[in-house]
Amino acid sequence: MKRAVKVTVNGKAYAHEVEPRLLLVHYIRDMLGLTGTHVGCDTSNCGACTILINGRAVKSCTLLAVQAEGASIQTVEGLATDGKLHPIQEGFWEEHGLQCGFCTPGMMLTAVDLLQRNPDPTEEQIRMGIEGNLCRCTGYQHIVNSIQHAARKMRGAAGRATPR
Amino acid sequence: MAVSKLFGAKIKRREDPRLITGRATYTDDMQISGLAYAEIVRSPHAHARIKRIDVEAARRQPGVVAVFTGKDLQGVINPIPTAWLIPNADLKTPPHPALAVDTVRYVGDGVAVVVAEDRYAARDAAAQVRVDYEILPAVVDQQQAMAAGAPLLHADVPNNQAFKWALGNGEATAAAFKEAARDGVVIAQRFLNQRLIPNAMETRSVVARYNSGSGDLTVWYTTQNPHIARFLMSVVTGLPEHKIRIVAPEVGGGFGSKIPFYADEAIVVFCARKTGRPVKWTEDRRENYLTTIHGRDHITDLEVAARRDGTITALRGKTWANLGAYLSTAGPGIPTILHGLMLTGCYTIPNLDYVVYGVFTNTTPVDAYRGAGRPEATYLIERIVDLVAAKLTLDPADVRRKNFIPPDKFPYTSAEGLAYDSGNYGPALDKALAAVDYRRLREEQKRGPRNGKLLGIGLSTYVEICGLGPSSVVGSTGFQGGLWESAVVRLHPTAKATVFTGTSPHGQGEETTFAQVVADELGLPIDDIEVVHGDTAAVPMGWGTYGSRTTVVGGAAIVLAARRVREKAAKIAAHLLEAAEKDIVFDQGRFYVRGSPDKAKTIQEVTLQAYLAWNLPPGVEPALEASAFYDPTNFTFPFGSHVAVVEVDAETGQVALKRYVAIDDCGRVINPLIVDGQVHGGLVQGIAQALYEGAAYGRDGQLITGTMADYAVPKAHMFPTFETGRTETPSPHNPLGVKGVGETGTIASTPAVVNAVADALRSYGITTHLDMPLTPERAWNAIHGQRREVKAR
Ligand code: FES
Ligand code: FES
Numbered sequence A: 001m002k003r004a005v006k007v008t009v010n011g012k013a014y015a016h017e018v019e020p021r022l023l024l025v026h027y028i029r030d031m032l033g034l035t036g037t038h039v040g041c042d043t044s045n046c047g048a049c050t051i052l053i054n055g056r057a058v059k060s061c062t063l064l065a066v067q068a069e070g071a072s073i074q075t076v077e078g079l080a081t082d083g084k085l086h087p088i089q090e091g092f093w094e095e096h097g098l099q100c101g102f103c104t105p106g107m108m109l110t111a112v113d114l115l116q117r118n119p120d121p122t123e124e125q126i127r128m129g130i131e132g133n134l135c136r137c138t139g140y141q142h143i144v145n146s147i148q149h150a151a152r153k154m155r156g157a158a159g160r161a162t163p164r
Numbered sequence B: 001m002a003v004s005k006l007f008g009a010k011i012k013r014r015e016d017p018r019l020i021t022g023r024a025t026y027t028d029d030m031q032i033s034g035l036a037y038a039e040i041v042r043s044p045h046a047h048a049r050i051k052r053i054d055v056e057a058a059r060r061q062p063g064v065v066a067v068f069t070g071k072d073l074q075g076v077i078n079p080i081p082t083a084w085l086i087p088n089a090d091l092k093t094p095p096h097p098a099l100a101v102d103t104v105r106y107v108g109d110g111v112a113v114v115v116a117e118d119r120y121a122a123r124d125a126a127a128q129v130r131v132d133y134e135i136l137p138a139v140v141d142q143q144q145a146m147a148a149g150a151p152l153l154h155a156d157v158p159n160n161q162a163f164k165w166a167l168g169n170g171e172a173t174a175a176a177f178k179e180a181a182r183d184g185v186v187i188a189q190r191f192l193n194q195r196l197i198p199n200a201m202e203t204r205s206v207v208a209r210y211n212s213g214s215g216d217l218t219v220w221y222t223t224q225n226p227h228i229a230r231f232l233m234s235v236v237t238g239l240p241e242h243k244i245r246i247v248a249p250e251v252g253g254g255f256g257s258k259i260p261f262y263a264d265e266a267i268v269v270f271c272a273r274k275t276g277r278p279v280k281w282t283e284d285r286r287e288n289y290l291t292t293i294h295g296r297d298h299i300t301d302l303e304v305a306a307r308r309d310g311t312i313t314a315l316r317g318k319t320w321a322n323l324g325a326y327l328s329t330a331g332p333g334i335p336t337i338l339h340g341l342m343l344t345g346c347y348t349i350p351n352l353d354y355v356v357y358g359v360f361t362n363t364t365p366v367d368a369y370r371g372a373g374r375p376e377a378t379y380l381i382e383r384i385v386d387l388v389a390a391k392l393t394l395d396p397a398d399v400r401r402k403n404f405i406p407p408d409k410f411p412y413t414s415a416e417g418l419a420y421d422s423g424n425y426g427p428a429l430d431k432a433l434a435a436v437d438y439r440r441l442r443e444e445q446k447r448g449p450r451n452g453k454l455l456g457i458g459l460s461t462y463v464e465i466c467g468l469g470p471s472s473v474v475g476s477t478g479f480q481g482g483l484w485e486s487a488v489v490r491l492h493p494t495a496k497a498t499v500f501t502g503t504s505p506h507g508q509g510e511e512t513t514f515a516q517v518v519a520d521e522l523g524l525p526i527d528d529i530e531v532v533h534g535d536t537a538a539v540p541m542g543w544g545t546y547g548s549r550t551t552v553v554g555g556a557a558i559v560l561a562a563r564r565v566r567e568k569a570a571k572i573a574a575h576l577l578e579a580a581e582k583d584i585v586f587d588q589g590r591f592y593v594r595g596s597p598d599k600a601k602t603i604q605e606v607t608l609q610a611y612l613a614w615n616l617p618p619g620v621e622p623a624l625e626a627s628a629f630y631d632p633t634n635f636t637f638p639f640g641s642h643v644a645v646v647e648v649d650a651e652t653g654q655v656a657l658k659r660y661v662a663i664d665d666c667g668r669v670i671n672p673l674i675v676d677g678q679v680h681g682g683l684v685q686g687i688a689q690a691l692y693e694g695a696a697y698g699r700d701g702q703l704i705t706g707t708m709a710d711y712a713v714p715k716a717h718m719f720p721t722f723e724t725g726r727t728e729t730p731s732p733h734n735p736l737g738v739k740g741v742g743e744t745g746t747i748a749s750t751p752a753v754v755n756a757v758a759d760a761l762r763s764y765g766i767t768t769h770l771d772m773p774l775t776p777e778r779a780w781n782a783i784h785g786q787r788r789e790v791k792a793r
Helices: A024-031 A087-094 A104-117 A123-129 A141-157 B016-020 B119-126 B142-146 B170-183 B226-237 B263-275 B285-291 B374-391 B396-403 B425-436 B438-446 B471-476 B510-522 B550-576 B603-612 B672-691 B744-762 B776-785
Strands: A003-009 A012-018 A050-053 A056-059 A072-074 B036-042 B048-054 B064-069 B110-116 B130-135 B161-168 B185-196 B205-211 B216-221 B244-247 B279-282 B295-306 B312-324 B351-360 B453-463 B485-491 B497-501 B529-533 B584-587 B590-593 B596-602 B624-630 B639-649 B655-665 B723-726
Touching: A012 A024, A050 A104, A056 A104, A087 A104, A087 A141, A087 B016, A104 A123, A104 A141, A104 B016, A123 A141, A141 B672, B036 B119, B036 B263, B036 B285, B048 B110, B064 B119, B064 B263, B110 B119, B110 B263, B142 B295, B142 B312, B142 B351, B170 B185, B170 B295, B170 B312, B170 B351, B185 B374, B205 B263, B216 B226, B216 B263, B226 B244, B226 B263, B263 B279, B295 B374, B312 B374, B374 B396, B374 B453, B374 B744, B396 B425, B396 B453, B425 B438, B425 B453, B425 B639, B425 B655, B425 B723, B438 B453, B453 B744, B485 B510, B485 B550, B485 B603, B497 B510, B497 B550, B510 B529, B510 B550, B550 B584, B550 B590, B550 B603, B550 B624, B590 B603, B596 B603, B603 B624, B639 B744, B639 B776, B655 B672, B655 B744, B672 B723, B672 B744, B744 B776
Parallel strands: A003 A072, B036 B279, B216 B244, B312 B351, B497 B529, B655 B723
Antiparallel strands: A003 A012, A050 A056, A050 A072, B036 B110, B048 B130, B064 B110, B161 B351, B185 B295, B205 B216, B205 B279, B295 B312, B453 B639, B485 B497, B485 B624, B584 B590, B590 B596, B639 B655
């Protein structure tokens, strides 16, 4: 019944035998123990489970673990490198982009994807760009500021925008 | 108190590093060895008799550890109690079994529980539990539930009436109405305050572990108030309170929905005891919609009496509050104490006659949702003030000013009997109107619609009750607890500080604001201070986080404890400096004799001496820590003025919120960044009630808006950039001068937006009453029902 799945998560290779019906988000949380990726709904609406798969933001509750075979995955735990926060993390911290923090990992990864595609988004583009991610605490305004902060920083840094 | 450098500073939050790196532990993140998973089998019917439950097939499923039904819990798990026994209201408290035994009363009522090796196995097995139901007629509307012949939910609760609560002076109010009918105006309107679903992003979750050897129960779970949970867990399970430890790990938002003690935590504890395994249960979102409390759901008939100059003389009304199928923990108190007592708002309205019926229906229980009763009150008064202005063709800002409680009348005793601590309402309104350039907007509005867009300006001048609360007063309202707060400030030998608070923040940032306060009081670097909360084994008794009380009451306890620490340190410093205590000055972490600041002992040196205890003054005990239990003398009453500017598209009925200005007065501000965040979050929830959100039930009691795909949790692009500002009127009785800000945005914004839409329509000659949410369909029907041509300009 079980099927093999091999993935790279935050640069580390994993191989497991999993039930074909296992959701990717449960694989990441329960089998890999990476609980920074959250589950907020069962209808693909909230975005709390957002991760990067091959660099693009994906809701990990909408995929089966077996569908991620061979993928390179990044979760919130892999955002900071060598103990240094990613600009999006700095942005959320500086601009008070989080309250309870539950939506934050997904929100940040969506923002990373957004900034990759559009390094200098307008406020409107940011608000539209995060429409797949719900936050019940912040009223979004400080999230917008956080993403703008990160955008400035990443444009300034002009180097590698996203760790892969 | 001395103004220092951290009080008032925009400091980034100290809780954030763990949250932005994915290193925080929410309840569902917990892993402990031997963990089993529970799945609760829930009724698909709103009202039914349980004829038979067959769990044999479920028991045979792979990975199943145990299956239990309501009968197994009988006599072991006591009924789930309500904790707000409002007096003089003939309150009925029918039993609420944790798992239903004979009758299910709402869709989602638990009937059985399966414990299995993992989440998937538990769910598979739960699907195999066979329940034979005899479906009974259901009722979801509170007025219909009180009508003759309506299905009855509970034996011994005639007409499904849980209580009838009355307030005010009927005779004087009737006289005021008589006078207004003769010489002034009387306006009557029915208002619906629709049911909302809180939608904290983290659903509820429980992990319970019972040690049969020691008799210790540990429960990690999503609660806003671990000590209340411990107390109620003891009542419900019969386990002694000192053997119960409740931990609220990281909690992903609550908004009131994680205050109640739910049946689910008792069920999970039962499972852990029976199976000898630690058990985890995590709600999925569908379950959250069905079983986590809902908010609001009032039907109100309100009348207002006013003189021709706009002076409001009386309010009279009746509200039918839908309580759902059972009384939730604070259920009866929300539509009465926290609602009725704030009805006259920030106005000198002398007469009031108000009745609230609490009603059982076959729906999810209703309890505190952000604002909890106060948004409903503010909605009524702020809407009806606008109706008075419209009827008398007066400017709504002028009518408000005319009725404001004047600044020299504070402390002010309202018609409801509350003593508002301080207020100065005019300046906040002036500031808000100036921010939008009110006069220019009114002129623009007079020029008529532009491109088919109707301009509307809506005001909301609110006051709310926060800082819950003086224990003797809340006790007199039937609340089964005190609402004081505890703090311990403990300095370690190296002068690092651990601060314990009985509050339980879950996003509000008090790990930062409290550290700011302590840093100032003790002259310590903020990084040397840790704030601990949410664990009954670590923290003395406390009452938790809700009702905008955390900084107000919990912060006050902390400042008192810190001052006690400082006083003791000053005694030791005086001894070390060979001076009299009265000559000791404390400044920025240094103790010295007045006049000789260069010969000082630092707080670090003094703390070390306190622990070494080699040379303490006579009668002074070693160590340096202090506790405080602060019971406020009064509530606090934050206030403010909000202005919403909308455009209603006459062709489509679409409402666009163009600008939103919030001028709030929450007393002194400890951290402006955090206060802004609280205001923004509150605004979105309040505006969403006005425009987007609303729970809907089918007649059969099925929740139609039962998923995030059906219920409009608002998104980022639905809002403009909020313009926030403040006035500052400190609370005179609070040691920090603070008033609380967690709920202001939600309380104020709903009527501001609805008033703006009504104003837009009125400018166009349409006076149809609209109920929330103001969807394009509703606005369109109002406009096109009256068949107006939209003139181009
Ligand atoms: S958990 Fe909500 S979108 Fe994935
Ligand atoms: S910070 Fe709580 S849901 Fe976004």
